[in-house]
Amino acid sequence: MNNKKNPRSCLPGVLEWSSCAGLLLWGPLVWAPFAAADGESTSAAPSGLVLDETQVTARHRLEKPQNVPIALSVLDGQQLDDSGLHDLQGIQERIPGLVVSGHNARYAGLGLRGFGATAYNDGLESSVGVFVDGVYLGRSGMAFSDLLDVERVEVLRGPQGTLYGKNTSAGAINIVTRQPTPYLESSAETSLGSHGTREYRGVLSGPLVDEVLMGRLSASQSTRDPEVENLHNGSRLNDQNRQALRGQLLWTPNARFSARLSADRAWQDETGNALLASQYSQETRNRARFMRYTLLPTDPYRRETQQDGLTRTRSQQNGLSLELNWTLDDEHVLTSLSGYRDWRFRNPRDGDGSGLAIAQADSGLDQRQFSQEWRLAGKVNDRLDYVVGLYYLQQHLDRTVDVDFGKDASAWFLGDRPELAAFGVTRPQQIPASLLNGAGQRFDGEQKGDSRAVFGQYTWRPLEPLELTFGLRYTEERKTGWISREVVNLAPLERDPISLVGGQLLRNVALGGSYYRRSTIDEHNVSGLLGLSYRFNEQVLGYASVSRGSKAGGINLDVVSLGVNPTYKAEQATSMEVGVKTQFWNDAARMNLALYQTDVDDYQALTYSRPVDTLSPPLRDNLLNVGAVRLRGIELDFAWRLNERIDLRWGTAWSDARYRDFENAPCPPGSGQWTCNLSGARLYNAPEWNTTAGVDWRYPLEAGLEAYSGLDYSLRSGYQGTLEGGPGSYQPGYGLANLRVGLRDHERSWSVEGWARNLFDKQYITAVYSLLGAGDYGVLPGDPRTVGLTLNVRH
Structure with missing residues (x-):
C-alpha cells in the first residue's frame, strides 16, 4: 500500500x-x-471516532445495515425526532427516490425508483408496501397518519416478497416502533411555531411486574392554522389537526418466550386539503363566461379559493397486533404475528371547487383487515440460514359517494353549448334550474379480498466471504366486488322548449342512470429472488441480485364507460441490481452504491376514458395496464463523522423511468387527438433526480452543556404529476432547507431548540390532481416557511 x-x-x-x-x-x-x-x-480514524450504529431486521434478524446485501436506507428514530420528521411526507426529504403524493389520505400514493405513486382509485393497491411492526397496511392512506414513537424506518428498494407477508413490486417501508422497557423511561415534547403550529408528544414506559411484564404508552397531537383563504365566504381552509395514541404490553415469562400486544388509534379532523386551480380548460372558461362568473387566477401560491360548499377531511384508524416469539432452541425461532386494523375516512367537499352552487360531494371509505403470519427462522448450521413462512390477509372495503347538484348546475353544464343560440338563450337565468337542482347520485360499492402465500428465503455460505441467497414465494389472490349507482330526487321536467328538447339529454349526461356491476378476479403468481454477495474484507461488501415481485390486480371501483375494462391485471416487476457497501476509517465513514434495472409488465395506471358523445365529458375511470415500463438508475449514500463535533451525510438517486410499450396512451387534454404513443417517454410521478444532504454540529460548553445545530437540504427535479400530462399538471423541481439550533445537557435529559422549516420560503407543489372536465387541474402547494421553538425533557 x-x-x-x-x-x-x-x-x-x-x-x-x-x-x-x-x-x-x-x-x-x-x-x-x-x-x-x-x-x-x-x-x-481518531480513537472512538465512529458513526452511530443502528441495526435492522430487514431479513428478520438483527444485523447491521452494511451487512444486508440489498439497497436499504435506514432512518433512526432519534434522528427523525431531532429533525421533527413525524410523517411519510417529511421522511421523503431524507430518502432519495421515495415519492409521497396525494392531497389527502384517499388519494395517497407511494413510489420508489420512479414508479408506484399513481393516481387514486379505491380498488387500487400500492406498489410500495408499508408495514408497521410487521403488519401490512392495506391502503396507502393508512400510512398518512402520525409516525408515533418510532425506533427506526427501513426503506427497502426493489421487489419484496420472499421475506414479507405481503408481496410488493416497487419496495417496502418497514416502520418499527419502540418497545416497552424494563426500566422507567419518560419524555415530553412541546413545539410552538408560526402559522399556529402546535405539536405535543409524550411517552411513558417501564416495568409493571419486575422482569416479567412491561408497558409503554405514547401520544401525540399536532395542529396548524388554515393556510388557504376562501374568498366566497371569508372562511379559511387547509388546516392541520391530528392525534395519535399507542399502548403496548410486553410479557417475557422466561428467556424463551415473549408476547407483545400493541393497540393504537389515530384520528384526523381538518377543514380541507382543498385543491387550488393550476389550469382551466377552454370548456371551463366558456362556461364561466356564460355564467358571468369570474374564475380566480391560476396562481396556487396565492393560497386563495372560492368554494360555496363544505370541505372537510376526517379519518380514524384503529389497530391491534399480537406478536408471539418462541425460541425453540439456540438456533430456531418461531414467530406468530396477528394483526387487525380498521380505517374510516370521510371527505365532504365542494364538488366543483367554485363559488357556484353546482355540486357537493361526500365520500366515505371503511376498510377492515385481518392478517396472520407464521414464520420460522433459524440456522441449519454455520453456513445455512433460512426464513420460511405462511401468510393470510383478509380485507373488506365499503365505499360510498354521494353527489348532490345545486341551482347553478343546469346552466353550468349547458352554458357552453352553441346549440342554445337557436333558442335565443344568452343568460343562465333562461335555463331551468329544476333540470338538475336537488337531484343526486348515490354510489355504493364493496370489495372483499383474500391473499394467501407461502414464502421462504435461504442464505448459504459455501465459503466464508461468499453468500448465496435463494428466495421463493407462491401467492393466491382473490377479490370480489360490486358497485352501484342510483339517481334520486329528480324533479318533473317543465314544459319549456329547453327542458323538452335538452332536459332529458342533460340528465343522462350529468347524472347517468341506474348502474350495477359485480366483478371477480382470481390470480396465482410466483415470485423469487436469487442473490450473491461477497465480502472482500471487513470494509467492503459487494452484491448482485435478480428479484421478481408482483402487485395484485383488482377491480375498478368506479362506474366505467363502454370499452373500459372493469378489472385490471397484476403488475409484475423483475429487477436486476448490483451494489457495493463500504465502511472505512474504522467506520468513521460509509458509502453505499447501487445500480439497478427494473422491467415492469402490465404497469397499473389510471387515466381518462373517451367521451361517449359531444355533451359528455371524459371520465377519469380508465384503470389500465401499460404494456411495459423500464426503470434504471443509480443510488449513492454517504455518511462521514468528520470529527467529534461534525457529521456529514449525502445521498442522491438518478432514475430513468420510461414507458417501453405504450402506443395507446392518452393525449394531453386540448391537444386535438385522443390517443398518443408515449413509448420512450418518461413516467409520471417519477423525478429524474433526488438529492438529500445534511450536516450536524455539536459543541461542548461548560457546566455539562452542549450547543448543537443541524442543516438539512433536499432537492428534487421536476416531473409530470398525471399520466396524460396536461398543462397545469407539471410539478416543477424544488429544493428545501431546514435549520435547527439548540442547547442541551450532555446526557440529553433536556433540550431547547429553535428551528426553521423551508428556511428560504420556497414555493413548491406537493400533489396534482385532474379535476372534473377535460384539462382542469388542481394542486396542493407545500408549506411556507415555518419557524418555532421546541422544548424536550427526558427521564
Missing part, C-alpha cells in the same frame, strides 16, 4: 481538499478490497 495515497492525509484538518476529493469518493472502492492480509487497517 506504500505506493497508494494514504487516506489519512485526507482526514479533517488537512487544507488540500481538492487533492483529496476524488479519493474520498472512490478510494474505498479502489483500495479497500486489497487490505493487508494480516488484518491491519489500511486507514485509521
Whole structure:
C-alpha cells in the first residue's frame, strides 16, 4: 500500500481538499478490497471516532445495515425526532427516490425508483408496501397518519416478497416502533411555531411486574392554522389537526418466550386539503363566461379559493397486533404475528371547487383487515440460514359517494353549448334550474379480498466471504366486488322548449342512470429472488441480485364507460441490481452504491376514458395496464463523522423511468387527438433526480452543556404529476432547507431548540390532481416557511 495515497492525509484538518476529493469518493472502492492480509487497517480514524450504529431486521434478524446485501436506507428514530420528521411526507426529504403524493389520505400514493405513486382509485393497491411492526397496511392512506414513537424506518428498494407477508413490486417501508422497557423511561415534547403550529408528544414506559411484564404508552397531537383563504365566504381552509395514541404490553415469562400486544388509534379532523386551480380548460372558461362568473387566477401560491360548499377531511384508524416469539432452541425461532386494523375516512367537499352552487360531494371509505403470519427462522448450521413462512390477509372495503347538484348546475353544464343560440338563450337565468337542482347520485360499492402465500428465503455460505441467497414465494389472490349507482330526487321536467328538447339529454349526461356491476378476479403468481454477495474484507461488501415481485390486480371501483375494462391485471416487476457497501476509517465513514434495472409488465395506471358523445365529458375511470415500463438508475449514500463535533451525510438517486410499450396512451387534454404513443417517454410521478444532504454540529460548553445545530437540504427535479400530462399538471423541481439550533445537557435529559422549516420560503407543489372536465387541474402547494421553538425533557 506504500505506493497508494494514504487516506489519512485526507482526514479533517488537512487544507488540500481538492487533492483529496476524488479519493474520498472512490478510494474505498479502489483500495479497500486489497487490505493487508494480516488484518491491519489500511486507514485509521481518531480513537472512538465512529458513526452511530443502528441495526435492522430487514431479513428478520438483527444485523447491521452494511451487512444486508440489498439497497436499504435506514432512518433512526432519534434522528427523525431531532429533525421533527413525524410523517411519510417529511421522511421523503431524507430518502432519495421515495415519492409521497396525494392531497389527502384517499388519494395517497407511494413510489420508489420512479414508479408506484399513481393516481387514486379505491380498488387500487400500492406498489410500495408499508408495514408497521410487521403488519401490512392495506391502503396507502393508512400510512398518512402520525409516525408515533418510532425506533427506526427501513426503506427497502426493489421487489419484496420472499421475506414479507405481503408481496410488493416497487419496495417496502418497514416502520418499527419502540418497545416497552424494563426500566422507567419518560419524555415530553412541546413545539410552538408560526402559522399556529402546535405539536405535543409524550411517552411513558417501564416495568409493571419486575422482569416479567412491561408497558409503554405514547401520544401525540399536532395542529396548524388554515393556510388557504376562501374568498366566497371569508372562511379559511387547509388546516392541520391530528392525534395519535399507542399502548403496548410486553410479557417475557422466561428467556424463551415473549408476547407483545400493541393497540393504537389515530384520528384526523381538518377543514380541507382543498385543491387550488393550476389550469382551466377552454370548456371551463366558456362556461364561466356564460355564467358571468369570474374564475380566480391560476396562481396556487396565492393560497386563495372560492368554494360555496363544505370541505372537510376526517379519518380514524384503529389497530391491534399480537406478536408471539418462541425460541425453540439456540438456533430456531418461531414467530406468530396477528394483526387487525380498521380505517374510516370521510371527505365532504365542494364538488366543483367554485363559488357556484353546482355540486357537493361526500365520500366515505371503511376498510377492515385481518392478517396472520407464521414464520420460522433459524440456522441449519454455520453456513445455512433460512426464513420460511405462511401468510393470510383478509380485507373488506365499503365505499360510498354521494353527489348532490345545486341551482347553478343546469346552466353550468349547458352554458357552453352553441346549440342554445337557436333558442335565443344568452343568460343562465333562461335555463331551468329544476333540470338538475336537488337531484343526486348515490354510489355504493364493496370489495372483499383474500391473499394467501407461502414464502421462504435461504442464505448459504459455501465459503466464508461468499453468500448465496435463494428466495421463493407462491401467492393466491382473490377479490370480489360490486358497485352501484342510483339517481334520486329528480324533479318533473317543465314544459319549456329547453327542458323538452335538452332536459332529458342533460340528465343522462350529468347524472347517468341506474348502474350495477359485480366483478371477480382470481390470480396465482410466483415470485423469487436469487442473490450473491461477497465480502472482500471487513470494509467492503459487494452484491448482485435478480428479484421478481408482483402487485395484485383488482377491480375498478368506479362506474366505467363502454370499452373500459372493469378489472385490471397484476403488475409484475423483475429487477436486476448490483451494489457495493463500504465502511472505512474504522467506520468513521460509509458509502453505499447501487445500480439497478427494473422491467415492469402490465404497469397499473389510471387515466381518462373517451367521451361517449359531444355533451359528455371524459371520465377519469380508465384503470389500465401499460404494456411495459423500464426503470434504471443509480443510488449513492454517504455518511462521514468528520470529527467529534461534525457529521456529514449525502445521498442522491438518478432514475430513468420510461414507458417501453405504450402506443395507446392518452393525449394531453386540448391537444386535438385522443390517443398518443408515449413509448420512450418518461413516467409520471417519477423525478429524474433526488438529492438529500445534511450536516450536524455539536459543541461542548461548560457546566455539562452542549450547543448543537443541524442543516438539512433536499432537492428534487421536476416531473409530470398525471399520466396524460396536461398543462397545469407539471410539478416543477424544488429544493428545501431546514435549520435547527439548540442547547442541551450532555446526557440529553433536556433540550431547547429553535428551528426553521423551508428556511428560504420556497414555493413548491406537493400533489396534482385532474379535476372534473377535460384539462382542469388542481394542486396542493407545500408549506411556507415555518419557524418555532421546541422544548424536550427526558427521564
